[in-house]
Amino acid sequence: MSKVAIIGVGQSSFVRGYPGSIRELAFEAYAEAMNDAGLTNDQIGATVVCSAPEYDKQRSPAGVIVEHCGLNPQPTFYTESLCCSSTTGLKLAYALVQSGLHESVMVLGFQKMSEITSAESQERMGRGADIQWESPFGTMMPAYYAMFAQGYLSQYGASEEDLALIRVKAATYGQLNERAVYRKPVELAQCLSADPVASPLKLMDCCANADGSSCVIVASEQKAKQWGVAQPVWIRGLGSASAPVNLALRESFSSFAAATEAGRQAYAMAGITPKDIDVAEVHDCFTIAEMLAYEDLGFAPRGGGPELIRAKETYKDGSIPVNVDGGLLSKGHPIGATGGSQLRTIVLQLRGQAGDIQVKDPEFGLVHNMGGVGIYGNVVILGR
C-alpha cells in the first residue's frame, strides 16, 4: 500500500477570547498550514472541517469556513467526535487519499468556546455524555474525569500529588509555548492547595476552555514527491475505537478501553511497540487523563504511571517525553482544534523544527486524542 504524508501544519494561538468570528479563527490555522506546505488552493482536493456543536450559533460551519478560505468548489465534509474531532478528521482524510478519491485533503479544526459562559459550557459538555440517563443527575466533564481519578487512586494507591506532578510538568513546557493560554510556572504546593472542582480534582488538575484552530494537510506519496515536499511526515499507524457513553456500562474506572484499543490498532498498523515511540502528545484535558494515557498506551504497566512521572521519564530528556508543548493543561483545549494541534507538535518534532522543546532525533511520534469521557479514542503514529 502506498503511503500518506502530512505536508503542512498550522494552528492559531489558543486564547481565552478570540477577537473575531469562527471563519476568521479557522483562517489563521489554514493560512499557516498553506504557507507551511507551500501550496495554492487548487492543490487542495477536499476539506474535512472539525468541531463540536453548540459553542457558536453557526449550523453546518464547513460551508462558511471553506467559502472564507476560498476552497470552493471542492467538496467539504464536516465531522465531530467531541474533543477528538480533528484526529477523526485525519482518519477520514487518510481514507479519502488512500482510496484514490482525492490526492490531497485539508483537515481544519476549530472551536470558539468564549461565546458562552463557563457554566453553560459545562452544561453542554455534560450533554456530550448520556443526556437521558446521566445528565439529569447534574454531570459535567470535570466530575466525570474525577470519577476516573477516584477509581484510579483507589485501585492503585496513587496520590493526588502524583496527579499534581503532571500539571507541574505541563507548566514547565507551557511557559515555552507562545501559543498557549497558560504560560506561568506552577509549583506542586499550588496544585495541592488549589480550589476543589470535583473531588479529587482541583482547579490546577483541569485544562482551560479556549478559542483556537488547527490545520493539517495530507497528500498521497506521489503528490508529496511531485510537489517536492522537503520533509514529509508519514502517517504510519491509525487506531480508533469507541466505548459505551454511560459510565454504568464501563468495565473499568482506572483505564479507558477505547484508548487501549485504539493504541493496539495503531501499533499493529505501524508494526512497532510502545518502546519505539520517541515523543508523544496525549490528551491531558485533566491530569488524570495523562496518567491513564501512560498506561493505556503501554508507556507504563497498569499502576505504573505514578512512577513514570515521579522519575520525570515523561519530561523532555526522559525515556518517553509526553506533552512537551505544555499539553492541553497549558495550551487550553479548543475542542475541535485540539487533535490538530497535537499532530502539529509531533510533525514539528519529527522535522526537527520544535525549537526549545525539540527532543533528540525522534523517529516515531504518537498522538492520543480522546472524545468525551473516553467515549471515542484516536491514536495516530507518525514517522519520518
Add this chain to the structure above:
Amino acid sequence: MSGNKKPEADSRFAKFGTVSFTATTKVNDFIGYLEDGQVCGTKCLTCGAVFFPPRAQCHKCLDKAQIEWFQVQGSGKLATYSELKYAPTGFGEDLPYAIAVLDMGGYKLFGRIGDVPLDEVRVGMELVPVANELPGGQINYVFNRS
C-alpha cells in the same frame, strides 16, 4: 373531535432528575415505577440480557426480543464517585452533591449519593438504590446506606 389532532404525547420522562433533557422514551414506565418507589431495569427474556439503564429494545434479538421490567433489589458496592463544588447550569441549587456509580454485580447504576455525608463516602461501601422525590414534582434515584 378534530380528526387530525396530534395524539397526546406520553412525556413522563421530563420528570426525571433535577433537569431532564428527554421527555418521551419507550421506557417511560421507568418513571411510573419510580413514583411507586421502585427502581427498575429491563431484561430480554429471549436472550437473557439485563439492561440498566433500561431499554425497550434488544440489539441481539431485534424483532424477536421480549422485554420485561424487573425491580433492582438489594445493595451494591460503590465503584466510584465525585463530589461537585461547581455545577452546570440548572443544578446550582443542588450543591454540594456527589455523582456515583454503584456496582450491583451483574449490572451497574449511574446516579447520586443520597443520605451518606459526603466526607464519609468511600469506594467499596455498600449502598442501596432508592427512589427519591425532588422539588417541583421531579423524581430520581439515589444511593443510600443499607
